[in-house]
Amino acid sequence: MTASAYSVSAFYPADRFEVLAGEPVAGALRGPQRHLYCPSCLSWVFTRPEGMDDFVNVRSTLLDSPPSDAPFIETVTAEALPWARIGAAHAFEGFPPREQFPALIGEFIAARANATSV
Numbered sequence: 001m002t003a004s005a006y007s008v009s010a011f012y013p014a015d016r017f018e019v020l021a022g023e024p025v026a027g028a029l030r031g032p033q034r035h036l037y038c039p040s041c042l043s044w045v046f047t048r049p050e051g052m053d054d055f056v057n058v059r060s061t062l063l064d065s066p067p068s069d070a071p072f073i074e075t076v077t078a079e080a081l082p083w084a085r086i087g088a089a090h091a092f093e094g095f096p097p098r099e100q101f102p103a104l105i106g107e108f109i110a111a112r113a114n115a116t117s118v
Helices: 098-116
Strands: 009-013 035-037 044-047 055-059
Touching: none
Parallel strands: none
Antiparallel strands: 009 055, 035 044, 044 055
């Protein structure tokens, strides 16, 4: 379920995120990017990115109602297979620099507001 050429996740404000059942565990992949897994099946569920305590990166495919919007940001493209690109509005070889987040979030909000007003 978690092995692929890419993963799809959604970035949420940490204060809007809550684990409702179970206690997530750290899996084999450990380090500053705090990846957390289901204790039962050990599927990757979410990540608490290093230095970004205000956000949680949640695996969209594990949500009851995953977002249907096309991805807005593609990250870690330096490790992407050439055929596994998604054509997101923004692409970064690693992760976006922290100082770019306010502009990216503003652009994302504006794009979604325009999409819903049509």
